Amino acid sequence: MEAALTCGVATTDATQSKILAAGFLVALVVLVNLSRIPVLLGAVVLLLAACRWRGISWHGLARVLAYPLFLAITTIAVLGLTGSAPAVVLLEAPGPGLAISLPGVERGVILSLRMLSAVLAVTALVSTTGWPGLLRALRHLGLPPLLTRLIAGIVRYGDLVHQELLRMQRALACRGFRPRTVLHSGSAATLGRLLGASLIRTLDRGERIHRAMLARGYAPGTPLPGDPPSSGREAAAVEVRDLWFSYPGGPPVLKGISFTAPRGSRVAILGPNGAGKSTLLFHLNGLLSPARGEVHILGRRLDRASLLWARTQVGFVFQDPDDQVIAPTVREDVAFGPLQLGWPSARVDEAVRRALELLEISHLADRPVADLSYGQKRRVALAGVLAMDPAILVLDEPTAFLDPAAQSELVAILETLRESGKTIIIATHDVDLAAAWADRILVLEGGEMLASGTPGLLADGRLVGRARLRLPWAVTLTPSGRDPRDFLDEEAKSCTFRTDFWIPGPWRARR
Amino acid sequence: MHIPDGFLDPRTLAGTAVMGAGAVGYATSRLKRELDEGRVPVLAAMSAFVFAAQMVNFPIAGGTSGHLLGGALLAILFGPWAACLSLTAVLIIQALVFGDGGITALGANVLNMAVLGTLAGYLTYRLLGRRPTGFRPAAAFVASWVSVVVAAVAAALELALAGAIPLRVALPAMAFWHALIGLGEGVITTAILAYLARVRPSLLSVLRPESAELPS
DSSP: OHHHHHTTOOHHHHHHHHHHHHHHHHHHHHHTTOOOHHHHHHHHHHHHHHHHHTTOOHHHHHHHHHHHHHHHHHHHHHHHHHSOSSEEEEEOOSTTOEEEEHHHHHHHHHHHHHHHHHHHHHHHHHHHHHHHHHHHHHHHTTOOHHHHHHHHHHHHHHHHHHHHHHHHHHHHHHTTOOOOOTTSHHHHHHHHHHHHHHHHHHHHHHHHHHHHHHHTTOOTTSOOOOSOOOOOTTSOSEEEEEEEEEOTTSOEEEEEEEEEEOTTOEEEEEOOTTSSHHHHHHHHTTSSOOSEEEEEETTEEOSTTTHHHHHHHEEEEOSSHHHHOOSSBHHHHHHHHHHHTTOOHHHHHHHHHHHHHHTTOGGGTTSBGGGSOHHHHHHHHHHHHHTTOOSEEEEESTTTTOOHHHHHHHHHHHHHHHHTTOEEEEEESOHHHHHHHOSEEEEEETTEEEEEESGGGGGOHHHHHHTTOOOOGGGGGOOTTSOHHHHHHHHHHHOOOOSSOOOOHHHHHHO | OOOOTTSSOHHHHHHHHHHHHHHHHHHHHHHHHHSOGGGHHHHHHHHHHHHHHTTOEEEOSTTOEEEOOOHHHHHHHHOHHHHHHHHHHHHHHIIIIIOOSOSTTHHHHIIIIIIIIHHHHHHHHHHSSSOOSSOOHHHHHHHHHHHHHHHHHHHHHHHHHTTSSOHHHHHHHHHHHHHHHHHHHHHHHHHHHHHHHHHOTHHHHTOOTTSSOOOO
16 A cells, blocks of 8 residues: 555655645644634635635535534533633522623634634645545655555545445344443444454455455565566466365365466356365465465466566456455556556556556546445456556456446456457356356366366256356257257357447357 | 644644654554564554444433444554554544544644553553453453543643633543543443454454554
């Protein structure tokens, strides 16, 4: 995140934002030390006008000012009632009575106006610079990088966690939970569970974010990988030999997996939940290291020495884009990987521009990531990996949760990439996608390779049943007298894609 | 408890800003040494959690509602320095986006909530009982209550020192309300820790609150 924050900021920009930020702070300090009511009133009116000019709606202003106004009224009341004489007596009563102190009220009004003008000034500022600009300014003002990274984390994930909490709260309400006072033990326990569960989910997300950063070559304090070593041109893109793996204290998750992906091939890994698909993918760029067996990338064995090099060659797109897309803006996030490679800034800019263009998201470049739709975040995640120009692309469940049109668009993008010579490996549950798109199928079950071969093997009902899959729809279109296997194999090869609409080959042939 | 802009005089502003910045600087250098680079995304995610959790309101008693402040929770789980930095980040965002606490008063708010509050909570938890790790419900409850009240009292003292609100008004008012809010904080923090102790005990046992480390 820290590195991502620094990208794309020219020195002139840095000086400019430094001067702006310092000027703003000085103005604010002067403002909050004014003590003449007419001057303060004038400032409030001017700042209100400035906010309106910046395009903030009355509704937005009301939301910003609601709490400060409440605080202002409380302050005036408290100081009015407790201040010293001269006072206007409101109520004659035995004892202290009720009197309003004029100097007290005046003091309260001054404090309130200062507060309101400051809130308006900050609102106008944030609407001018926007989040990314503000974060950069904070960095330039000499805030410790560790702190700016935490702030960037909140900007990127605060709303996400909040939305998650709201969904969990709604789910609780649907099951009849009505919060009473927290001093009631049942209510407290439920709230504790709600927040505790959210805390654990957030911690796990932190872990996944870290893994996604590693996958994009993040390795502070480590020398950058040198030029790719010469490897035989004929070497396969990926070769896995007898791979065994188990998570600490658990049973083996991968039991002797072997497969080869030739250069330029399209490989689909299929299998039920928990079959070990993601675990296998994590081995392909060294996020996990095997207990036994070997992984070869472009003919070079993946080990400690080749790890960083491998991560530049194997681009990894995670299933949840929110785990991968970490920077506050799209441009900064796409630049994250290239910056880890230590490229000069001109090359970084060029790579970012091309990746954004390829995925047709150039118009989103300066938008905050938090505002994007799920499908857009997916594209940003893919762009962030493509910007590093890897020879091999690994995607975990690339079509999950995408609407049908977005799925077709993704397939079209993958097709473009393959035509440019990249090897693409995906893990998926979508048998139709696998049958129509892939030229090699691997079926995993219980950590073992159940079958591997051409898409034709998906016509095998027994195999498909064992792997908790189903037959691709295309099988049902096999003309009488033809072997469904050959039909799948041939149609898979001749299948074409359109960005606007994707019809599997066999279906078109029939119409 | 967030002090807005305009309430503190230049003297108090400067004093609290220097103390707040000093403490945050110290926390940063401690964490730089003790925190593994790989844990930074986890800490960033935790800051986002505290930020989000502060928006979840719950009723306390007599029509008052409150929300988790999280200082003691973070300090018990991750140590005082990580907690301090996390809360500082949250306070900066709140001042910039929600007008919750002033920009010029940021130093004071950081000092009260991110530094004094978390440290008080952390020390209370450490002092109440010999075992430094693990889940101790009573200690967690008291520590959370103390962290809230200490921060509130510090805010009242600063407001009085600046001449904004006299001490005889600010202190009882702040102390009373936050003694109540502290009850909510104590109950919720304890409930969260109880849940974590049951669902993921490694979080409480692996963590060593005596150092500023995060779990690995």
